[in-house]
Amino acid sequence: MQLTVDTQQGPVEGRSREGAILFAGIPYASPPVGILRFAPPALPVQRANLLEAKEFGPASPQLPGDGLTDSHEVNWNEDCLTLNICTPSPDQTKRPVMVWIHGGAYRHGTGSIPWYDGTRFAKESKIVTVTINYRLGALGFAKIPGAPTSGINGILDQIAALKWVQDNIENFGGDPNNVTIAGESAGAFSVATIMAMEESSGLFHKAIAQSGAGHHVISKQEAQSVGKMFMEKISATSLEEAQEQDVQKLLHAQKYVEDNAHKIIEKGQLPFYPSITKGHLENYPITLFSEGASSNIPVLTGTNTDETTLWGTNQIPESKLEKWLKNYVANPEQFISAVKEDRGDISAGDIALAISTDHAFRIPAIRMAEARANHGGQTWMYEFDWKSKAFNGMLGSCHALEIPFAFGTLGVNGTDVFLGTTELPHELEDTMHTSWAAFITTGKPETNRLSNWPIYSSKSRSVMRFAENTELINDPWPSARKSWEGIR
Numbered sequence: 381m382q383l384t385v386d387t388q389q390g391p392v393e394g395r396s397r398e399g400a401i402l403f404a405g406i407p408y409a410s411p412p413v414g415i416l417r418f419a420p421p422a423l424p425v426q427r428a429n430l431l432e433a434k435e436f437g438p439a440s441p442q443l444p445g446d447g448l449t450d451s452h453e454v455n456w457n458e459d460c461l462t463l464n465i466c467t468p469s470p471d472q473t474k475r476p477v478m479v480w481i482h483g484g485a486y487r488h489g490t491g492s493i494p495w496y497d498g499t500r501f502a503k504e505s506k507i508v509t510v511t512i513n514y515r516l517g518a519l520g521f522a523k524i525p526g527a528p529t530s531g532i533n534g535i536l537d538q539i540a541a542l543k544w545v546q547d548n549i550e551n552f553g554g555d556p557n558n559v560t561i562a563g564e565s566a567g568a569f570s571v572a573t574i575m576a577m578e579e580s581s582g583l584f585h586k587a588i589a590q591s592g593a594g595h596h597v598i599s600k601q602e603a604q605s606v607g608k609m610f611m612e613k614i615s616a617t618s619l620e621e622a623q624e625q626d627v628q629k630l631l632h633a634q635k636y637v638e639d640n641a642h643k644i645i646e647k648g649q650l651p652f653y654p655s656i657t658k659g660h661l662e663n664y665p666i667t668l669f670s671e672g673a674s675s676n677i678p679v680l681t682g683t684n685t686d687e688t689t690l691w692g693t694n695q696i697p698e699s700k701l702e703k704w705l706k707n708y709v710a711n712p713e714q715f716i717s718a719v720k721e722d723r724g725d726i727s728a729g730d731i732a733l734a735i736s737t738d739h740a741f742r743i744p745a746i747r748m749a750e751a752r753a754n755h756g757g758q759t760w761m762y763e764f765d766w767k768s769k770a771f772n773g774m775l776g777s778c779h780a781l782e783i784p785f786a787f788g789t790l791g792v793n794g795t796d797v798f799l800g801t802t803e804l805p806h807e808l809e810d811t812m813h814t815s816w817a818a819f820i821t822t823g824k825p826e827t828n829r830l831s832n833w834p835i836y837s838s839k840s841r842s843v844m845r846f847a848e849n850t851e852l853i854n855d856p857w858p859s860a861r862k863s864w865e866g867i868r
Contacts, residue, residue, distance in 0.1 A: 387406070388548060389425065390427030392431045392432075392433040393430055401469060402465070403467075405433055405434075405437035406463055406464070407425065407437075407461060407462050408544035409424050409540045411459035412458065412460075412533075417622070418524045418619060419530075420536045421537050421540040424544070436464060436491075438455045439460060439513055440516040441456045441457070441460070441627050442484075442517060442631070454488075461515070461537055461541075464510065464512075465508065466501070466509045467553045472553070473553050474555035475554055476558045476559075476820050477545065477549055478507060479512065479559060479584070480567070481514070481562070481563035486516055486569075487652060491513050495789050496787060498511070501787070501817060505820075507817060507821065508552060512541045514535075514537035515537050516652075520534030522607050522634075526618065534570075535573050535577070535660075536660070538570055539577070546559075559584045559586075561584045562587070564591055564783055565780065568591055569653075572589055572592065572748065573597060573665050575677060576661060576663075577660060586823050587674070588679070590783070591682075591741050592741070592744075593666070593681065593747065595665075596653060598656075600655055602645040602651075606644065609644060610637050613633035614630060637651050665748075666747055670751040675756055678823040679749075682764065683745055684763070684778060685763060686737065686776030687737040687740065687742075687779045688733055688736040688737050689733060690780070694727075694776070696729050697729070698728040701728040701731060705735060709735070715863050716735075718860045719735060733776075734857075738857075746861065749836040753835075758835045760835060764846045764847075765847040766781070766808055766847050770798055782846070787813065788809055790805070790806065805848075808847070829850075830844065833852065840855075841854055841856075
């Protein structure tokens with residue numbers, strides 16, 4: 381069994397794991413430290429010796445959060461620009477490739493999470509899965525004076541990884557001419573952002589955006605305001621001084637800015653997101669899609685019915701509902717009425733859940749599909765509606781719950797907290813996983829089980845609803861959708 385592969389930087393050695401071959405912790409760029417901190421990714425270092433690529437590399441520096449998905453400590457280091465490859469065999473067979481971009485609000489996460497294990501893709505569908513780490517938080521997105529790309533470096537890291545894949549994946553059994561970029565949440569925001577950038581042309585051929593679309597970047601002015609607050613907090617007056625700071629100090633300054641960003645940018649917007657940057661990202665991705673960007677790229681996208689339960693929105697009481705909704709909309713009443721028209725007389729918490737899910741996730745996905753359709757772009761839309769049994773059902777079909785269904789990793793470490801049952805829904809897992817594999821392979825998500833899945837159009841608005849009984853539906857929650865027209 382071949383475990384050693386040549387790359388343009390030198391040979392690497394992987395390991396056999398559960399019927400597939402794993403290569404882990406391979407650098408795709410130089411360590412972004414010293415004078416390379418806040419700089420665009422630099423080419424990886426050449427090596428003469430064999431690199432043992434058997435253990436995952438460290439994540440980007442990050443502070444633990446307080447949610448179900450981000451509260452644990454992770455191994456991190458500023459030298460974090462590595463990728464992992466799971467392949468059926470590192471031979472010369474040209475297999476479809478998926479490059480997965482992890483989520484985590486651009487401040488948490490790593491490509492080595494067990495949910496993202498590509499073993500089933502490799503064994504059953506002969507797909508090569510690549511997962512990556514990229515710079516997060518202030519290190520990836522703080523706009524620093526004297527560092528022109530600093531507001532978008534995290535995305536440039538992802539593009540550097542895609543370039544490395546183009547140059548090297550053939551030696552790992554992958555086809556550089558059949559690459560799908562995919563991600564969830566901030567990973568899906570990243571997918572949409574990459575699609576909107578001309579410099580990514582030719583680096584991928586299909587895209588999957590799970591719970592994320594083209595609205596989630598910040599303006600140049602917002603980025604400059606955030607960068608100013610960040611620089612003041614670390615007491616730095618120049619790029620060189622910022623590059624000399626201890627990384628822990630940067631992380632704590634990042635947290636300070638996150639806690640105080642409402643004073644300088646739109647309420648509810650996190651500060652360390654990709655920003656519009658001349659020569660790289662010329663406008664909001666949704667605007668560029670409306671002008672035809674990446675209309676030649678087939679896209680699979682969708683959202684979960686109850687995305688924002690993960691942040692407790694369904695616990696909002698009646699007495700606070702309208703005030704809370706003003707975080708999202710100026711006139712809550714019209715949106716409340718629309719949601720009730722679709723769903724009946726539901727609780728205040730469920731109203732808050734529906735409107736916040738629409739604002740952050742569903743409506744942006746619809747707008748992306750609509751914009752693409754106007755230029756002939758093919759988009760397949762889904763809604764994930766399997767209800768978690770965890771916490772007495774309070775999570776519902778929450779944010780991120782669909783990931784192990786798509787990867788076929790139900791039952792791996794960490795999924796039990798979200799599923800809340802030992803009777804794992806393997807039939808739905810199989811249905812979704814084979815659909816994702818079909819799209820990665822052919823550019824269409826149709827399978828024997830899902831033989832009729834039309835592309836999304838403003839006429840039919842066909843959506844595949846994945847649930848206990850998976851079915852194709854047209855225009856789900858239509859009143860709520862219409863309530864956002866001209867607003868988002």
